Amino acid sequence: MTQISILSPTAILGYGFPEASFREGLSRRPSAIAVDAGSTDPGPYYLGAGQSFTNRDAVKRDLVPMIKAGLDLSIPVLIGTAGGSGAAAHLCWCLDIVQDVLLDLNRSARVASIVADQSAEEIMRALADGRISPLGPVKPLTEKDINDSNCIVAQMGAEPVISALNQGADIIVAGRCYDPAVFAAVPIRAGYPEALALHMGKILECAAIAAEPGSGADCMLGTLDHEGFVLEALNPDRRCTVTSVAAHTLYEKADPRYLPGPGGVLDLTSCRFEQIDQRRVRITGTELLPSERYTVKLEGAKPTGFRTITIAGIRAPDLISQLDQVLEEVREQVFQNFESIDEADVSVIFRCYGRDAVMGKLEPLRHLTPHEIGLVIEVVAATQALADTICSFARSTLLHLGYPGRLSTAGNLAFPYSPSDISHGVVYEFSLYHLMTVDDPVSLFPVTVDLMGVSE
Amino acid sequence: MLPDLATVIRSKNAGPFELTFDILFSDPYDYQRVVRSGQLSAERFASLYGIALDDVLSVIEFEPALAIKITIKRTRSSGALGESDVYGAQQHAPLLQLDIP
Numbered sequence: 001m002t003q004i005s006i007l008s009p010t011a012i013l014g015y016g017f018p019e020a021s022f023r024e025g026l027s028r029r030p031s032a033i034a035v036d037a038g039s040t041d042p043g044p045y046y047l048g049a050g051q052s053f054t055n056r057d058a059v060k061r062d063l064v065p066m067i068k069a070g071l072d073l074s075i076p077v078l079i080g081t082a083g084g085s086g087a088a089a090h091l092c093w094c095l096d097i098v099q100d101v102l103l104d105l106n107r108s109a110r111v112a113s114i115v116a117d118q119s120a121e122e123i124m125r126a127l128a129d130g131r132i133s134p135l136g137p138v139k140p141l142t143e144k145d146i147n148d149s150n151c152i153v154a155q156m157g158a159e160p161v162i163s164a165l166n167q168g169a170d171i172i173v174a175g176r177c178y179d180p181a182v183f184a185a186v187p188i189r190a191g192y193p194e195a196l197a198l199h200m201g202k203i204l205e206c207a208a209i210a211a212e213p214g215s216g217a218d219c220m221l222g223t224l225d226h227e228g229f230v231l232e233a234l235n236p237d238r239r240c241t242v243t244s245v246a247a248h249t250l251y252e253k254a255d256p257r258y259l260p261g262p263g264g265v266l267d268l269t270s271c272r273f274e275q276i277d278q279r280r281v282r283i284t285g286t287e288l289l290p291s292e293r294y295t296v297k298l299e300g301a302k303p304t305g306f307r308t309i310t311i312a313g314i315r316a317p318d319l320i321s322q323l324d325q326v327l328e329e330v331r332e333q334v335f336q337n338f339e340s341i342d343e344a345d346v347s348v349i350f351r352c353y354g355r356d357a358v359m360g361k362l363e364p365l366r367h368l369t370p371h372e373i374g375l376v377i378e379v380v381a382a383t384q385a386l387a388d389t390i391c392s393f394a395r396s397t398l399l400h401l402g403y404p405g406r407l408s409t410a411g412n413l414a415f416p417y418s419p420s421d422i423s424h425g426v427v428y429e430f431s432l433y434h435l436m437t438v439d440d441p442v443s444l445f446p447v448t449v450d451l452m453g454v455s456e
Numbered sequence: 457m458l459p460d461l462a463t464v465i466r467s468k469n470a471g472p473f474e475l476t477f478d479i480l481f482s483d484p485y486d487y488q489r490v491v492r493s494g495q496l497s498a499e500r501f502a503s504l505y506g507i508a509l510d511d512v513l514s515v516i517e518f519e520p521a522l523a524i525k526i527t528i529k530r531t532r533s534s535g536a537l538g539e540s541d542v543y544g545a546q547q548h549a550p551l552l553q554l555d556i557p
Contacts, residue, residue, distance in 0.1 A: 040469075040471065040472050040534070041469055041534075041542075041543050042542065042543075043472075043534050043535030043539075043542040044472070044533075044534070044535045044536070045535060135471070135473075136471060136473050136474055136513075137473050137474065137513065137529040137530075138473050138533075242520075243482070243521065243522070246518075246520045246521035246522075246523075247464070247478075247480055247521045247523065249521065250476075250478050250480075250518065250521055250523055250525055251468070251478075252468055252469065252470055252476070253470050253476070254470045254471075254474055254476055254513065254514060254525075254527040255514060255516055255525075255527075256516065256518050256521065256523070256525065257516070257518065271520070273520060304536075304537060305537075347537055347538075349537075349538060351540070357540060358540055358541060358546050358547075359540065359541075359546075359547060359549070360531065360538075360540045361506070361531060362505050362506065362507070362531070362547060362550070364504075364505075364506070364549075364550050364553075365549075380537055427537065428535065429533060429535065429536045429537065430472045430473075430533045430534065430535070430536070433471065433472055433473055433533070
């Protein structure tokens with residue numbers, strides 16, 4: 001039976017993988033090595049600030065064996081959502097590492113980069129045309145959201161990646177990507193069913209997380225034919241089971257039966273998960289319900305201020321028992337001393353670890369009195385200087401504030417650090433999480449192919 | 457209690473605006489028992505977490521994985537001002553106290 005294998009070395013580029021698993025994967029003669037490099041999980045900062053949440057040296061460590069193997073075996077190496085968030089700054093960061101790796105290997109390669117950034121003008125036009133709708137419990141998009149955003153990306157499907165393959169790329173560094181796209185592109189281009197290729201990509205993008213025991217830092221192989229696909233963990237200490245694979249289909253998504261993506265929805269309701277031996281699972285029956293119009297997901301981030309924090313412990317029972325009143329008094333004193341500052345422009349947040357700092361309003365055990373509180377004073381303001389000032393003032397006020405029945409009159413806070421205050425920089429917020437209908441799934445994502453590495 | 461029957465009880469972001477809870481079982485009888493108990497209905501979940509019923513977006517029983525999945529609206533988008541759990545990975549504790557008759 002005709003089949004095609006895709007090797008997924010690790011759940012996120014930079015999370016690492018054992019050499020033995022990777023070698024085992026290469027021995028199966030895969031047709032591509034593909035890896036997902038991104039996630040929105042680490043929060044809006046990374047998209048907004050153009051920073052990667054992974055470490056440069058760790059990403060390079062992973063890319064050295066991947067690129068060497070890809071070039072030696074003449075199979076493409078595909079990287080999705082480069083740099084963690086897949087905007088232009090992240091793409092440049094990743095391309096720079098690829099260049100570094102090629103120079104270290106003394107090789108050259110045709111490297112495709114695929115840009116996912118969308119201009120504010122383009123998004124404004126789409127908004128005016130009624131082509132943008134909220135994704136899930138998100139407010140409808142406004143012109144202000146677009147203007148406030150310093151970065152907007154769209155999630156590409158497999159089409160732009162296939163276009164890069166058609167242009168002869170050895171290595172593909174893609175901006176923001178639908179996670180399965182880089183895994184599915186080679187099989188789809190070779191004529192395998194899109195539904196199965198995308199479903200296989202959906203599982204491969206997390207590599208061995210879908211195995212048992214799961215790991216985000218180990219390799220997985222997917223082998224696709226025209227009726228289904230087989231998943232295999234490449235480390236002999238792990239195995240794929242029906243339970244581990246089915247459980248993975250739940251991970252980080254709201255509905256395991258219908259998985260929406262660019263161009264259509266994967267329908268898993270008729271899927272069969274079959275244990276074909278001790279270590280491998282075969283999946284059949286996935287269908288793709290094409291959308292009426294092709295849609296891409298938009299993600300954007302906007303800056304909302306500057307943050308300064310202080311961390312301190314509280315051990316005094318008399319203070320802990322009236323903490324809310326004391327913290328409220330601190331807040332009042334701060335704003336009384338800085339009357340010119342509008343309370344609406346500065347946020348002062350007291351996080352009481354040991355009580356309700358993890359769950360906030362969702363905490364059912366808030367009424368219990370802890371013996372110790374880990375306090376974080378957080379201030380977010382329009383400038384770093386103002387955040388520093390207010391945080392410093394709140395800290396000194398609380399340190400020496402008197403309260404009824406106070407026994408410990410030398411100070412209310414135990415600081416672990418000197419200096420106590422930490423200027424934390426710009427705060428970002430997700431400003432776009434919407435769907436945009438488009439006519440052409442390729443033209444939004446310009447592909448450039450360059451010869452990189454050592455000059456020939 | 458739910459932890460006596462389930463093998464996984466976890467929470468995680470499903471995108472930056474939703475929080476999803478997975479309760480996984482290894483024994484089909486335990487799975488069926490919890491499903492039949494009705495203790496993980498949208499109403500029951502809303503009262504357990506003290507949130508509005510409208511904020512419970514879906515409750516899905518997914519038999520192939522012996523899993524019950526509940527998705528709620530996040531209090532705020534991940535990482536927005538006032539955030540307490542960027543990944544949403546530590547919001548499962550109330551489920552540990554859930555009594556299953």
